[in-house]
Amino acid sequence: MEGMTKADVDKLDKGLAVRGGKALRPRDAATLILLDRSGRDVVVLMGRRHAGHAFMPGKFVFPGGRTDPADSRIPVAAPLHAKEEERLASGPGRASTARARAIALSAIRETYEEAGLLIGRKAPFATAKPDWQGFVEHGVTPSLDALRFIARAITPPNRVRRFDTRFFSAWRDDVAVELPQGGPTNELEELVWLPLAEARRADIPDITRMILEELEKRLAHDPLLRPGGAVPFFRLVRNRFVREVL
Template identity: 50%
Template sequence: MSDGLVARLSSAERKMDFPNLRPKDAATLLILDRQRNGDIKVLMGRRHERHKFMPGMFVFPGGRVDPQDSRVPVAASYHPQVAAKLAHEMKGPRSEARQRAFGVAAIRETFEEAGVFVARRAGDPWQGEGDFAAFSERGLALDLSPFRMVARAITPPRRPRRFDTRFLAVFADEIADRLPEGTGPSGELEEVDWLTLDAAKSLDLPTITLTIIEELQNRLSADPDLAPETAVPFYYWRRTGFIRELI
């Protein structure tokens, strides 16, 4: 199964004559809602047509990690085995602050794009800045302990934009609040909705998004609770195609 996923990613149509940019750190959040009939739904939205990058495609909430994300306080950090996966690097581990920044960025982007607060009730008052002011005003604190890593992928070289993305997941029980508009203040995503994983695969998706959904389905069949110790796939480009290894 994994060989087919690698082959499809490697053969996806792409223009590779741009300057070779260094990938920017990014984080994506898959919020999973377990249904009584056994189905899993995931929160997705359609990128606005005005976007130059992947216009009109359906994606999970997410985006690049901002420098300030590493300075946002969290009430609880990751499970140690999740932290170890996030620290994994081919050239040395990331700092603890940078590891936390992936989860913080995923929470921030999910609020900005989908209007969803992935948080818990704060034990002590705090003052959030920027988008996180909306969290502290509601008495919500950031809790990374329920987060699980499901994949990592680096955009191939010589693409117009390159990202080194950690795909994180939480179950919908971790949603503490939502904006009444049904979308986020950035307006980047439209048609935000809960979709079964099979239904999501029929949409206009980036190839990596389709790959992550299929990786997730395979994992859930054997690991329905997303145990923190489960190895996760890491996709990166080498020479003429993608490599898939487990971390």
């Protein structure tokens, strides 16, 4: 996909393009790639989007969604690692500390809402924010120190939705509570844990496949996913889809 023109990208992602209209401004979004080691394999959590969704219908994706700026005010057990926050602040549209915090916390919130997995530490937690009441009820204080910034991608113009998405990773050991019935929303169905190689062959968006390939390379170089790793950034520049490094 790297170096492809916008027309080439439109042909690949047929279901996502729209016919004309003013290009939407991308909105902040965050995704969490939750990993687990199963024997020699690293497996990843994915879920299928409902067929009726306007954006990526029927595709397997990671939990994630739009960032709520109010998430920046949610108390946490530990902040983002300084190197991760520095990476989030780099590149076009530099993220302030508050914006970076909101983006990271939205990945944790969406993982709870869509998959019923609460990332953080078992400890009393209080907030009046409705979207975080699951953490209050289950006694989990969200924590950001486990998150690693893996990749960034901006949806090309002329799509039903446009997002400036930051992809984070965390390990299943960072999950404080797993709800057997899943999350409170119906955004994802058929949640599955797949080996990385198998996940790349699933019915996934092209950008998701590219992110998985980048993650495999990083894991090969750094199996512990230590803070401060290089972050690939995918976007359309002068009508060509390019890969940059933050």
